[in-house]
Amino acid sequence: MAALSTIAVMILILFQILREGLPVLHLSFFLESPKEMGREGGIFSTIVGTVALTLVAIAVGAPLGVGTAIFLREYTRESKISRMIRFGTDCLAGVPSIIFGLFGFVFFVIRLNMGWSILSGGLTLAAMILPTVISTAEESIKAIPRSYREVSYSLGGTRWQTVTRVVLPSALPGIFTGILLSVGRSIGETAAVILTAGSSLVMPTSLFSPIRTMSVHFYILAREGISMKMAYGTGAALILFVLIINVMAQWLINRYIRHRT
């Protein structure tokens, strides 16, 4: 029953959004920039904004998170420091996204004078996805058999060689899944993004340009009653994007796993 209702909810959401949104989705909707606050035209600049923001978030958050996980699993034993780091990430995971937004606004936008920009927003999102990346990476590193490490050390491997040549390649599918979850979260985030990356509809030109992501666009269109039709169109495009990314990523992971076994 519980499982069925989960699926039912998912189908309902999909159905609702797609029924309203699909009719709007023409090629021009994707390729034209919004006109008249989004009442007319397409969503091209918001797609660019979303992609740029997510790329910055992942480019910063993933290496940091995976690095932390490697440190926790391979370079320290259970100690006060590792427990503190883990406690910290757990706390971070529980912080509401609007608080991240506020922090990003105060710290990156104002304090570091980055303004509303892809950079401020990306860094804020990076902090937000960190707990997910760390815990999934840590779990998948933990799942690598001890014997792999023993073999690597016994063949004269250093710790770094063991990590980069045996542990990480084996943990990659798990790490990748964590990053994928983070991509989804970055794409979907609204509150933190409005506060840090702004809501400009102008096509960004650099990392310091303000942008509007698809989620923010959706929110503003609906919230300010600009155009429900366009809002649903944006929503449908958003869902399709996430779907395509997931399918492609799954395909890549499977290919990688097949290749190794």
Next chain:
Amino acid sequence: MSHESKIIIKDFSFYYASVQALQNTNLNIQPKEIFTVFGPARSGKTTLLKSLNRLTDLVFGTSHTGTIHLDETDIYDPKIDLTHLRRRIGMVFDLPTPLPMSIFDNIAYGPKLSGTNRRNRLNEIVEKALRSAVLWEEVKDRLHTSALRLSGGQQQRLCIARVLALEPEVLLLDEPCSGLDPISTASIEETLFQLKKDYTIILVPHNIQQASRVANRAGFFLNGELVEEGPVYQIFTKPKDKRTEDYVTGRFG
């Protein structure tokens, strides 16, 4: 013995935290012999092997007293280059442990770690190692398929080949046949005979029969104590110690 010992273990004791795993072991291993270390479970056999290439370092909270020398090298010298030591003393574990990569990459893993990257050279090393481990003929046409698809016996010979690729001086084999069927076991024992010509081998056999089939000398361990050592025929037919006799004749174990 006429020639110098390869490995000299002197008054060596080993502890996991407060648990003593080896007590006051004194043992000399000769070059190019197969020395077999046998005894019931938890008698310190694996600890002895792992102390020799310091894989025990991977466990937290261990300590030791006494010394182990490999030729002139003090194995527990704090200044020792561990990666170099482990290349000199290779180890094969009780269960086959192919890394999740191709057969070729498994063998080439060790040489690549030490910076051998030229394709031709690696090809030579891989072929030679696989031939020495009597596996070449079975896998030469599928070197680039995953090592995980090999049978258990093949995987274990792959692990032996992987160690041989580093051209170590000493081979440590910890029950290399424990998970294998009799046919695979026979082929591994055959491999060991071949290897004896060039390597010093320390073997933990998976049963006493195997010890008597392949080894020159044997040492019997019980609760971390080396009870007695000597030529295989003597240990298995005329043991000096009552405990060895009881174990060999199957009264316990």
